[in-house]
Amino acid sequence: MLSRSAENLFWLSRYMERAEATARLIEMGRRMAMLPSLGTQDDWLSVVRASGSAAFLPEGETANEASVIDLLLLREDNPSSIRSSLSRARANAKSVRTAMTRQMWETLNDGWRMLDGLDGAGAVRDLSAHLDWVATLTATFRGAAEASMLRDDRYDFLRLGGYVERADMTLRLLDVKYYVLLPETEVIGGGRDHHQWTSVLGALSGMRA
Numbered sequence: 001m002l003s004r005s006a007e008n009l010f011w012l013s014r015y016m017e018r019a020e021a022t023a024r025l026i027e028m029g030r031r032m033a034m035l036p037s038l039g040t041q042d043d044w045l046s047v048v049r050a051s052g053s054a055a056f057l058p059e060g061e062t063a064n065e066a067s068v069i070d071l072l073l074l075r076e077d078n079p080s081s082i083r084s085s086l087s088r089a090r091a092n093a094k095s096v097r098t099a100m101t102r103q104m105w106e107t108l109n110d111g112w113r114m115l116d117g118l119d120g121a122g123a124v125r126d127l128s129a130h131l132d133w134v135a136t137l138t139a140t141f142r143g144a145a146e147a148s149m150l151r152d153d154r155y156d157f158l159r160l161g162g163y164v165e166r167a168d169m170t171l172r173l174l175d176v177k178y179y180v181l182l183p184e185t186e187v188i189g190g191g192r193d194h195h196q197w198t199s200v201l202g203a204l205s206g207m208r209a
């Protein structure tokens with residue numbers, strides 16, 4: 001397999017994993033901000049920092065629900081946004097169409113088309129539904145890969161990219177949990193600490209059914 005194809009498959013999987021992780025991050029911020037005792041600007045700012053998108057937040061702009069949705073869901077110029085992640089995943093997929101199965105390509109392409117037509121008003125109005133849809137899309141893509149790809153180098157590089165992105169996001173979340181969300185050791189073990197850990201586990205798909 002050509003190194004170029006390996007790179008495309010690696011980044012295709014990373015971007016798909018990033019789209020799902022970003023959707024879970026937004027949902028985590030939304031849930032924390034809904035609680036009056038915990039909902040502060042720091043909650044939304046922690047979401048921006050965990051995604052690695054702080055540099056893309058305009059100077060002087062407050063990190064709130066509307067600005068974070070725009071930054072992490074819709075912004076094309078932010079490489080960590082869901083729209084950008086799916087667009088870049090599709091671009092990588094187009095370069096390795098012959099290495100993918102039809103089910104994988106159709107899942108990704110249909111998902112990209114649907115998100116490409118989404119505007120800010122629609123995103124805010126049905127935010128939870130759109131975030132759930134992103135998680136379903138990425139799970140369907142992974143399922144198609146598991147069910148239809150040959151177990152060869154192409155499959156290995158595809159899995160590698162997803163695992164690297166997942167590890168990176170896990171470390172980011174743990175860093176934010178300790179140094180942004182909970183800067184004071186006095187509240188460790190309290191209600192706020194418990195709720196934040198619950199939110200982090202939810203963002204990592206680690207909550208028990």
